[in-house]
Amino acid sequence: xxxxxxxxxxxxxxxxxxxxxxxxxxxxxxxxxxxxxxxxxxxxxxxxxxxxxxxxxxxxxxxxxxxxxxxxxxxxxxxxxxxxxxxxxxxxxxxxxxxxxxxxxxxxxxxxxxxxxxxxxxxxxxxxxxxxxxxxxxxxxxxxxxxxxxxxxxxxxxxxxxxxxxxxxxxxxxxxxxxxxxxxxxxxxxxxxxxxxxxxxxxxxxxxxxxxxxxxxxxxxxxxxxxxxxxxxxxxxxxxxxxxxxxxxxxxxxxxxxxxxxxxxxxxxxxxxxxxxxx
Amino acid sequence: xxxxxxxxxxxxxxxxxxxxxxxxxxxxxxxxxxxxxxxxxxxxxxxxxxxxxxxxxxxxxxxxxxxxxxxxxxxxxxxxxxxxxxxxxxxxxxxxxxxxxxxxxxxxxxxxxxxxxxxxxxxxxxxxxxxxxxxxxxxxxxxxxxxxxxxxxxxxxxxxxxxxxxxxxxxxxxxxxxxxxxxxxxxxxxxxxxxxxxxxxxxxxxxxxxxxxxxxxxxxxxxxxxxxxxxxxxxxxxxxxxxxxxxxxxxxxxxxxxxxxxxxxxxxxxxxxxxxxxxxxxxxxxxxxxxxxxxxxxxxxxxxxxxxxxxxxxxxxxxxxxxxxxxxxxxxxxxxxxxxxxxxxxxxxxxxxxxxxxxxxxxxxxxxxxxxxxxxxxxxxxxxxxxxxxxxxxxxxxxxxxxxxxxxxxxxxxxxxxxxxxxxxxxxxxxxxxxxxxxxxxxxxxxxxxxxxxxxxxxxxxxxxxxxxxxxxxxxxxxxxxxxxxxxxxxxxxxxxxxxxxxxxxxxxxxxxxxxxxxxxxxxxxxxxxxxxxxxxxxxxxxxxxxxxxxxxxxxxxxxxxxxxxxxxxxxxxxxxxxxxxxxxxxxxxxxxxxxxxxxxxxxxxxxxxxxxxxxxxxxxxxxxxxxxxxxxxxxxxxxxxx
Numbered sequence: 001x002x003x004x005x006x007x008x009x010x011x012x013x014x015x016x017x018x019x020x021x022x023x024x025x026x027x028x029x030x031x032x033x034x035x036x037x038x039x040x041x042x043x044x045x046x047x048x049x050x051x052x053x054x055x056x057x058x059x060x061x062x063x064x065x066x067x068x069x070x071x072x073x074x075x076x077x078x079x080x081x082x083x084x085x086x087x088x089x090x091x092x093x094x095x096x097x098x099x100x101x102x103x104x105x106x107x108x109x110x111x112x113x114x115x116x117x118x119x120x121x122x123x124x125x126x127x128x129x130x131x132x133x134x135x136x137x138x139x140x141x142x143x144x145x146x147x148x149x150x151x152x153x154x155x156x157x158x159x160x161x162x163x164x165x166x167x168x169x170x171x172x173x174x175x176x177x178x179x180x181x182x183x184x185x186x187x188x189x190x191x192x193x194x195x196x197x198x199x200x201x202x203x204x205x206x207x208x209x210x211x212x213x214x215x216x217x218x219x220x221x222x223x224x225x226x227x228x229x230x231x232x233x234x235x236x237x238x239x240x241x242x243x244x245x246x247x248x249x250x251x252x253x254x255x256x257x258x259x260x261x262x263x264x265x266x267x268x269x270x271x272x273x274x275x276x277x278x279x
Numbered sequence: 280x281x282x283x284x285x286x287x288x289x290x291x292x293x294x295x296x297x298x299x300x301x302x303x304x305x306x307x308x309x310x311x312x313x314x315x316x317x318x319x320x321x322x323x324x325x326x327x328x329x330x331x332x333x334x335x336x337x338x339x340x341x342x343x344x345x346x347x348x349x350x351x352x353x354x355x356x357x358x359x360x361x362x363x364x365x366x367x368x369x370x371x372x373x374x375x376x377x378x379x380x381x382x383x384x385x386x387x388x389x390x391x392x393x394x395x396x397x398x399x400x401x402x403x404x405x406x407x408x409x410x411x412x413x414x415x416x417x418x419x420x421x422x423x424x425x426x427x428x429x430x431x432x433x434x435x436x437x438x439x440x441x442x443x444x445x446x447x448x449x450x451x452x453x454x455x456x457x458x459x460x461x462x463x464x465x466x467x468x469x470x471x472x473x474x475x476x477x478x479x480x481x482x483x484x485x486x487x488x489x490x491x492x493x494x495x496x497x498x499x500x501x502x503x504x505x506x507x508x509x510x511x512x513x514x515x516x517x518x519x520x521x522x523x524x525x526x527x528x529x530x531x532x533x534x535x536x537x538x539x540x541x542x543x544x545x546x547x548x549x550x551x552x553x554x555x556x557x558x559x560x561x562x563x564x565x566x567x568x569x570x571x572x573x574x575x576x577x578x579x580x581x582x583x584x585x586x587x588x589x590x591x592x593x594x595x596x597x598x599x600x601x602x603x604x605x606x607x608x609x610x611x612x613x614x615x616x617x618x619x620x621x622x623x624x625x626x627x628x629x630x631x632x633x634x635x636x637x638x639x640x641x642x643x644x645x646x647x648x649x650x651x652x653x654x655x656x657x658x659x660x661x662x663x664x665x666x667x668x669x670x671x672x673x674x675x676x677x678x679x680x681x682x683x684x685x686x687x688x689x690x691x692x693x694x695x696x697x698x699x700x701x702x703x704x705x706x707x708x709x710x711x712x713x714x715x716x717x718x719x720x721x722x723x724x725x726x727x728x729x730x731x732x733x734x735x736x737x738x739x740x741x742x743x744x745x746x747x748x749x750x751x752x753x754x755x756x757x758x759x760x761x762x763x764x765x766x767x768x769x770x771x772x773x774x775x776x777x778x779x780x781x782x783x784x785x786x787x788x789x790x791x792x793x794x795x796x797x798x799x800x801x802x803x804x805x806x807x808x809x810x811x812x813x814x815x816x817x818x819x820x821x822x823x824x825x826x827x828x829x830x831x832x833x834x835x836x837x838x839x840x841x842x843x844x845x846x847x848x849x850x851x852x853x854x855x856x857x858x859x860x861x862x863x864x865x866x867x868x869x870x871x872x873x874x875x876x877x878x879x880x881x882x883x884x885x886x887x888x889x890x891x892x893x894x895x896x897x898x899x900x901x902x903x904x905x906x907x908x909x910x911x912x913x914x915x916x917x918x919x920x921x922x
Contacts, residue, residue, distance in 0.1 A: 063730060070369050078361040155364050159335035162344050162787075166766070173767040185337050186366065 005174050009112060016113045017120060024214045029124040036126060043128040047135040047258075054139050058146055066184055068150050075153040080189070080238050081160055087237050088157045088164055091230055095167065103228035104168040106221065108175055110228075111193060114200050114221045121211060129258060130207050136254035137199045137247075144246060145192045154189040158233040168232045191235040194243030195250070197225035202251045325917040327908070328359040329830060332383040334370045337764050338533065339386070340787045344853045345480065345820065345844075346384040352843035352894045356903055357916030368535055371546040374823065375634065376408045376705045378415060381828050382840070387477070388550050389817035390638065391564065393464050393865050394674040397448045398638020400476060408705035409545040409634030411641075415827040416476035418443045444470050452642065452669035460671060465871035468863040472874055472884050475837040480820040480846055481858040482866075484813035485783040486793065488772050488800060492807045494527070495519030497779070509811060510552040510781060511564050512572070515758060516722065516744060517751025525756040529781040530763040530771060534731040537762065541714035542682045543622065545634035545705055550818065551682075552781060553760065556736060557595075558682030558719035561586060561612070569676050573607060573683060573720070573743075579672040584679070588612065588661040593741045594685045595724045607683060607720050609652040609663040614686035616646035616665075616678075622709050624693045627702035634705035636681045642667040642674055688718055722753045734760040773800055773808045783816065786854045813857065819864055835906050838885050843899065847880035848892035 021030070033040070115138075122131035158166040169176045201222030208215035226243070229235040235243075333339075333346040346362055353360045363380070365373055374383050388410060389395060398404065402419055404411035442450070447467035454460040487509055491498035496518045508514035518527060531553075539547045542554045555563075563572035571577060573592065578585040592607045619640050621630035643649050643665060653662035667675040689709075696708050704710075716725035722744055723736035737757045744750040760781065763771055768780045769788050792800055793810055800808040822844065824831040831837055846860040862882050863874045874883055881887075888899040900910060909917050 066366070070366065075364065077364055082361075155335045159337055160343065160362065160364060161347070162336045162340050169766060173770050176764070176767050185335060 009108065012109050013112050013116055016109070017117050020113075020117045020214075020217075021120060021124075024211055024217075025121055025124045032126060033124050037123075040123060040126075040128050040131070044123070044131050044135065047132050047139065051135050051139045051142075054142050058142050061146060062149075062184065062187075065146065065150050066186055069153045069186060072151060073153070074151060076189075077153070077155045077160055080154060080236050081157075084237050088230055088233065089161070091227075092165060092167070092233065095165070095231075097171075099231070100167045100171055103224070103231050104172055104175070106224045107168060107193070107228040107232055107234075110221050111197060111225050114197055114218065114225065118200050118203065118214075118218070121214060122207070125210060130203065130210075132258045133251070133254045134200075134203055136257050137203065137250045138196065140250040140253055141192065141195050141199060141246065144250065145190065145195065148190055148242075148246075149187040152189045153186045154236075154239070155185060156188040156234050156239075157230075157236055159185060164233040166233045168234075188235055189239050190242030190246050191226075191229050191239040192243065193229050194226045194235070194240045195246040197222040198244045198247035199250055202247060326359050327357070327830060327916045327918060329353060329381045330361050330363045332363045332365060332370060332373055332380040333385065334367050335364050338367050340785050341483070341820065341853050342384045342386070345822070345849055348845070348849065348853075348892070349382075349384065349822065349840075349843060352899070353840070355894050355896050356843070356899045357910055357914050359915070367533055368546045375410060375413050375545050378408070378413065378825065378827060380823075380825050381830060382825065383823045385821070385823070386549070386818045387479075387821050387823075387864070389819055389864065390677070391569065391680065391817070392673045392677055393467075393869050394452065394642075394669075394671075394677055395638050396467065396471070396864070397452070398641055400444055400471065401448050401641075402445050404637065407632065407634075407637065408703075409632075409637055411634075411637040412476075414476040414823055415825060416444075416474070417826070418445065418474070441470065442466070444474060452671055452674055454671070461869065464865070464869050468865065468870060468874055472863055473838075474834050475824070475841055475885070476826055477821045477823040477864075478837075478841040478844065478885070479861050479864040480822065480844065481850055481854065481860045482819050483783070483786070483816050483854060483858045485816045486789055486810055486812035486814075486857070487780045487782075487784060488769050489779040489809050489811050490772050490775060490777075490807055491809050492775065493521050493524045493778055495521070497809055497811065508565075509779070509814075510550065510783075512555050512722065513563075513565050513751065515556060516753055518754055520755055527755045527758045527779070528777040529758055529760050529779050530768045530777045531760050531780075532762070532764055532768065532782040532785075534762050536760065537728050537732060537734045538730050539713045539715070540717040540725065540728075541710065541712055542684070542717070542719075543619075543633045543635055543710045545710075548635060551635075553734070553736075554682060554717075555721065556723040556758070557717045557721045557725060558684070559592070559607070559721050560682055561588075561679035562676060564680070569680065574679065577676070577679065579675065582667060582670055582675075584665045584667065584675055586612070586663050586665065586679070588663075589743050590659075590661050592720055592743050594688075594720045595718045595739060596685070596688070597741065606659055607685075609660040611686045612663055612683055613646070613650045613652050614690070615681065615684045616640060616643055616650055618684060618689055618693075619681060620646050622693070622707070623702035624690065626693060626700075628700045629702075631702035631704045631707060631710075634710060639677050639681050642669045643678055644668050682719065682721075685718055685720070723758060726757060732762060736760075769800070769808075773806055779811075786857050789857065790855065815859065815866075819861065820858075821864070839902055839906055841882075841885040842888050842902070843894065844882075845887040845889065845892050845894075846876070846882055847887075850880055852892060 118134055119131070122134055125131070157164045201218050204211065204215045204218035226240050230237055230240060331346045331350055333342045336343045343364075350360045350362055363373075370383070370385065373379050374385070387399070390398075398411045400412055400414075400416055402412070402417035405415050405417040405420075444467065447463055447470060451460055451463040451467060454463055489497040515527070520527075533549075535547045536553045540554065540557065541547060542551065542558055548554060559573040561572060561574035562569040562577065564570075573589060574586050575589045576587045586609075588607065588609060590606070593605050594607060597605045618624055619633045619636050620643075621627075622633050623631045640646075649666040651664045651666075652660050653664065654660045665675075665678065667678065669675055692709055692712075701707070702709070715728060718725075720742070722739055722742045724739045726735040726737040728734045735757055738753045738755065742753060744753055761777060763777070763780075766788055768777070768784065769792060771777045772780060794802055798809060800806045800810065822841070824837045824840070826832055826837075850856060850858050850860045860876050860880045861870075862876060862884055863870045867875070877883065888902065889895040903916060904910065911917055
């Protein structure tokens with residue numbers, strides 16, 4: 001069943017991305033990309049490697065995160081609930097099959113598309129800075145997110161309030177296999193779904209001059225992803241707020257880092273290249 | 280016994296190490312709501328503050344709903360309540376080992392004979408860690424240990440007169456006739472219900488779902504031959520696979536067995552279904568009876584069990600060179616009981632009894648004296664005698680349900696671990712280690728595991744069931760236990776992603792799929808997916824009180840809190856009527872009429888304040904005030920310190 005879900009996901013996201021390329025990227029950018037792709041790959045390689053390492057490390061670390069978390073044993077589930085109360089029940093009172101279908105689609109397909117497409121779109125730009133900032137921000141999201149998961153044990157609303165409907169899992173149980181691969185039920189603070197979506201949203205806003213329509217689409221998708229996590233009974237509103245804060249921090253930090261590293265890269269290259277040539 | 284928590288040896292309190300690091304963090308946030316309260320109210324410390332420990336809905340949806348019901352009603356009478364949600368192993372760690380709770384909602388493993396109450400309640404276990412008396416219940420101690428005066432000290436209530444629970448627990452082991460025992464147990468239950476160290480709620484009906492396509496055992500027409508066997512050992516034997524089928528794909532809801540197969544762990548095991556496949560016991564449960572398993576015969580004679588083992592049953596490590604270790608002998612059996620009584624095997628300063636099986640072995644006073652191996656001069660002796668402190672055969676036979684451990688392996692483990700002289704009960708390395716691969720003598724042998732993903736067991740070709748014509752064969756080459764968190768398990772079996780759910784399904788998972796007592800999933804025979812059940816569980820849902828905590832030192836407070844539980848509503852709304860409400864934790868045959876639920880499922884002793892799940896707040900508040908509490912102007916429930 002997992003394989004089936006994965007294939008479906010790959011097909012749908014590919015189609016969406018192709019449509020996105022046709023609509024937002026345009027032919028002339030693709031043409032330029034064909035000429036310049038080597039340089040762009042070179043520029044993005046270091047951060048891509050770092051991201052890959054972080055993702056790999058993440059999947060290993062998640063095996064032990066729950067044990068570490070229970071050793072620290074800080075479990076603010078009840079405090080979160082005490083603070084925000086019945087918000088999620090109020091939100092779910094608007095439930096309709098159409099909304100559930102929409103938000104389930106967003107939570108799985110819309111979300112993956114939202115993360116994948118900007119990588120393609122920014123790769124199609126001569127200026128590699130947005131691409132490097134994007135990948136840096138992803139890396140930071142996963143790193144800081146994991147740290148927070150270690151320190152905070154929190155169960156999502158459907159675990160504390162069984163009256164909260166696990167709308168997506170009830171309607172489309174097959175997705176549970178997918179999400180179980182990626183997450184544990186004690187890791188809900190913050191919502192990484194939200195923080196990554198918001199990261200893309202903020203960056204899309206910053207590149208609105210280049211991709212005005214993508215800015216619009218990314219905005220709608222990012223907001224939908226944030227709402228979907230609450231509506232589907234997966235996250236508390238506070239997790240979502242924390243996710244947005246995390247996104248903002250990551251984007252700001254990535255701006256600082258990308259600036260610094262590219263500078264040092266240039267210095268290093270200028271110093272090294274002659275010596276390499278001499279050899 | 281081993282409550283010396285200041286120096287817990289090698290179990291080193293991971294909590295205390297990290298508590299220091301975490302406390303700053305926790306302090307800065309966790310208490311903020313309370314602190315606001317303390318500014319507004321004059322003296323917030325007086326308010327009755329309780330925390331209900333339970334597991335998340337992913338693990339036990341029904342438990343969370345009961346906890347929430349109790350939480351809402353306690354809030355309504357003015358208490359300050361929070362829910363402390365923990366993963367299944369952390370839940371048991373908190374309740375059974377750390378005793379760090381006020382009250383909890385969970386499932387009690389129950390027991391085969393009413394004698395399980397001896398382990399569950401006897402005051403000699405009040406300081407132990409494990410399933411034996413986790414409530415810290417001890418009538419010999421004055422109520423309310425904390426030094427704060429309890430709200431109501433109705434002395435007449437605890438006045439000497441009737442025998443205490445301890446006395447009744449001992450007496451039911453010494454009666455001469457069945458009728459006498461029944462009377463003693465009736466008295467015992469009445470006393471337990473009166474004292475309420477815990478409040479039993481219901482026995483759930485166990486349902487499982489199985490695919491009939493690949494296994495003949497579940498594809499039966501009328502007699503449902505294999506229906507009652509899961510989760511016992513027989514449930515995994517005689518499955519009658521179709522040609523070409525060599526693996527049983529079973530689903531469990533919980534990841535713990537993929538990480539740890541230690542039969543001694545109190546926090547990992549529930550009823551030990553998988554451990555029972557890896558290890559043999561002398562008797563095994565089959566169709567509601569204990570029948571010979573590793574023992575060929577068990578004779579009962581005047582307070583002694585005479586046991587003859589099956590000969591030449593090898594342990595799983597039989598390919599080791601040392602021939603002497605190959606077979607399960609009386610020596611291993613004697614070792615097992617001595618070891619369960621002290622897992623440090625005499626090496627630690629104070630004995631460290633296993634946190635599991637304590638109740639089952641409690642009738643053997645001193646295993647080193649009371650177990651006699653016959654012909655011990657022979658290399659392999661297969662006969663032994665166990666003297667027990669009871670004259671009831673069914674009580675004595677409980678002792679024969681524990682897993683028999685290979686002496687040669689566990690003895691080595693003890694030796695390699697006792698460098699310090701401390702072995703805190705339930706926490707020391709031998710009891711908490713993962714024990715993977717597990718080496719037993721059971722019908723299945725450990726093959727492979729992947730943490731939190733799966734566990735695979737393979738057929739043990741040399742197991743005695745293979746040669747005994749009276750026992751079903753192990754007719755699959757392997758069993759793969761996959762993990763599925765409840766709700767999707769039914770779907771997975773229906774889609775041929777698995778053959779059976781080995782864990783019982785939550786009532787929620789049945790919703791809409793099982794109508795009445797239908798046989799097929801969705802009442803659709805073409806689904807080839809069948810319900811197995813209902814099987815009346817021996818596990819029961821209950822609310823456990825920590826009688827060591829100031830709030831629950833007093834039985835009248837425990838009874839009042841019980842009256843905030845609407846059992847009939849719980850059965851109806853939480854369990855969809857697929858559970859049997861109870862006031863006493865035993866099956867009907869033992870429960871006196873005075874403790875039977877009436878036809879409206881009304882609790883006979885501590886009836887709910889209200890009806891249909893709706894609390895009569897005024898009545899409940901008045902009752903708390905009558906018991907010595909008072910309410911302030913905000914309606915908060917305060918302890919009355921004036922009395």
